[in-house]
Amino acid sequence: MTMEATRYDDGTISYPGHPRSRNGAEPVETIDLSEHTAEVVTWTTSTATPPGVREPNHLAIVEFDVGEVAETSEGDAVDDGEDVETSVRALVQLVDDEAETGDEVEPVYTEELRELGAGIREPDSQGWDGYRFEPV
Amino acid sequence: MERVAIIGASMTKFGQREEWVQELLAEAGLECLEDAGVDAETVEHLYVSNMASGEFEGQTGVMNGLAHDIGAIPAYTQRIDQTSSSGGAGIYAAWQSVASGASEMTLLVGGEKMTHRTTGEATDVIASLTHPVEYKTGVTLPSFAGMTARHYLERFDAPRESLAKVASKNHKNGVDNPHAQFQKEVDVDTVLGSPIVADPLRLYDFCPITDGSAALMLCPESVAQEYTDEYVVISGIDGATDTHVVHEREDPTVMGGVVESGEGAYEMSGRDPDDIDVAELHDMFTILEFLQMEGLGFAEQGEAWELVEEGYTERDTGELPVNTSGGLKSKGHPLGASGVAQGVEIYEQLMGEAGDRQVDAEVGLCCNVGGFGNCVITTIMEAGQ
Numbered sequence: 001m002t003m004e005a006t007r008y009d010d011g012t013i014s015y016p017g018h019p020r021s022r023n024g025a026e027p028v029e030t031i032d033l034s035e036h037t038a039e040v041v042t043w044t045t046s047t048a049t050p051p052g053v054r055e056p057n058h059l060a061i062v063e064f065d066v067g068e069v070a071e072t073s074e075g076d077a078v079d080d081g082e083d084v085e086t087s088v089r090a091l092v093q094l095v096d097d098e099a100e101t102g103d104e105v106e107p108v109y110t111e112e113l114r115e116l117g118a119g120i121r122e123p124d125s126q127g128w129d130g131y132r133f134e135p136v
Numbered sequence: 137m138e139r140v141a142i143i144g145a146s147m148t149k150f151g152q153r154e155e156w157v158q159e160l161l162a163e164a165g166l167e168c169l170e171d172a173g174v175d176a177e178t179v180e181h182l183y184v185s186n187m188a189s190g191e192f193e194g195q196t197g198v199m200n201g202l203a204h205d206i207g208a209i210p211a212y213t214q215r216i217d218q219t220s221s222s223g224g225a226g227i228y229a230a231w232q233s234v235a236s237g238a239s240e241m242t243l244l245v246g247g248e249k250m251t252h253r254t255t256g257e258a259t260d261v262i263a264s265l266t267h268p269v270e271y272k273t274g275v276t277l278p279s280f281a282g283m284t285a286r287h288y289l290e291r292f293d294a295p296r297e298s299l300a301k302v303a304s305k306n307h308k309n310g311v312d313n314p315h316a317q318f319q320k321e322v323d324v325d326t327v328l329g330s331p332i333v334a335d336p337l338r339l340y341d342f343c344p345i346t347d348g349s350a351a352l353m354l355c356p357e358s359v360a361q362e363y364t365d366e367y368v369v370i371s372g373i374d375g376a377t378d379t380h381v382v383h384e385r386e387d388p389t390v391m392g393g394v395v396e397s398g399e400g401a402y403e404m405s406g407r408d409p410d411d412i413d414v415a416e417l418h419d420m421f422t423i424l425e426f427l428q429m430e431g432l433g434f435a436e437q438g439e440a441w442e443l444v445e446e447g448y449t450e451r452d453t454g455e456l457p458v459n460t461s462g463g464l465k466s467k468g469h470p471l472g473a474s475g476v477a478q479g480v481e482i483y484e485q486l487m488g489e490a491g492d493r494q495v496d497a498e499v500g501l502c503c504n505v506g507g508f509g510n511c512v513i514t515t516i517m518e519a520g521q
Binding site: 014015016022041042043044045046047048049050051052053054057059060061089090091092093101113114119120121125126127128130 | 191255256257259260261263264267268269270271272273274275276278279282283284286287290331332333334335336337379381382383384388
């Protein structure tokens with residue numbers, strides 16, 4: 001299991017990856033975010049959850065610093081100055097309510113983030129495992 | 137290009153209704169025909185704003201059903217789905233149909249039937265608009281609001297009470313709206329003492345689940361003058377999108393779709409924020425009223441809460457009354473109907489038909505938000521006579 005972000009030819013990064021960057025550039029590499037820690041940007045605890053979702057559900061937007069320099073599809077270093085991104089954000093589940101804004105968190109693998117088939121979405125349409133995060 | 141006029145408006149009682157979506161649409165549609173003084177057979181285009189009748193009720197084809205039910209066959213029909221902004225998108229589609237010359241009489245009806253579902257089921261239908269990596273976390277639209285509200289309060293040092301004041305203001309306005317789901321005042325202490333739904337937001341920071349329908353009749357200004365001396369014109373309208381994945385936005389407190397659609401509507405109308413006399417904003421969650429006030433240029437970033445604290449947005453005493461209808465917060469939020477109902481409120485304000493909610497207004501704005509700012513329509517209306 002990985003948690004793959006995508007770096008594009010224009011130096012931008014996104015999680016999840018898309019066929020093109022927000023500027024229309026092609027993907028050049030993936031970055032496994034599960035090998036990184038992240039910082040909590042903001043968080044919430046949801047007490048009104050849909051079918052198949054744990055209650056309460058602790059959620060956060062976290063930011064990963066993935067600082068390494070990437071290469072373009074031509075093998076050149078991505079060096080477009082200020083457009084080169086070294087961080088990327090993700091929406092994640094937190095293990096519990098222990099994390100606060102600014103805390104450093106790390107991933108813990110979970111087989112099922114929510115009960116597949118309990119909600120409206122077709123179970124085979126997407127993956128359901130992933131990572132919960134807890135303070136380092 | 138000839139200006140597009142609105143010559144009729146209607147809305148059903150919002151709330152928990154026994155009727156199903158087809159009946160709700162017909163109720164608002166027939167009332168709008170009567171209000172406009174237009175025969176059904178005169179309608180050339182019929183648009184239905186609806187997010188999820190198939191998912192909520194198992195009923196699709198609602199636009200064809202409505203044309204049959206109200207006697208509008210053989211009008212061209214189309215269902216407009218843009219999630220929570222389906223109503224605003226319907227106004228845009230109806231405006232386009234008239235402005236392009238394709239139709240000389242367009243009826244727009246928005247509606248949704250939701251309350252027969254449990255809160256969890258309804259929340260899941262709405263959350264199905266999210267990206268797969270978001271959906272599998274169990275995120276809900278209220279959860280996005282909770283995270284955004286926390287970030288806003290921490291970053292701009294805004295007091296939690298300022299959000300509660302949005303809810304209290306809009307509930308107070310809703311008391312005078314006979315179509316509102318809740319005609320009941322809610323004070324700040326009650327908001328702050330209500331159960332937590334998505335920390336730091338509580339029950340009264342959120343709009344309810346609602347059944348209801350609303351409608352508008354649009355035509356060229358020259359045709360409007362054949363029917364009435366008093367009407368409203370759409371002087372500016374634009375729509376825009378932001379990222380599908382919410383956390384990919386550079387700044388969590390900026391809704392790019394609000395900014396872009398607002399700029400487009402201002403440019404088209406030749407107006408600016410100072411010209412707006414009354415606004416209906418998409419207060420599905422209290423924090424959204426702040427983000428739209430800032431995105432539309434009514435306040436600097438991080439300062440909308442100060443205007444609310446100062447009473448700037450109060451209906452009877454403020455410089456810019458916001459959500460005179462009670463907003464989604466008090467009036468209710470039947471997804472596909474909400475953007476149309478915002479238009480109904482601005483229409484009634486500009487026509488002088490808002491009763492106890494009436495404010496002094498010549499130019500009004502409504503902003504309808506889909507998803508968590510994923511799709512946005514901003515419309516500026518003016519008295520046309």
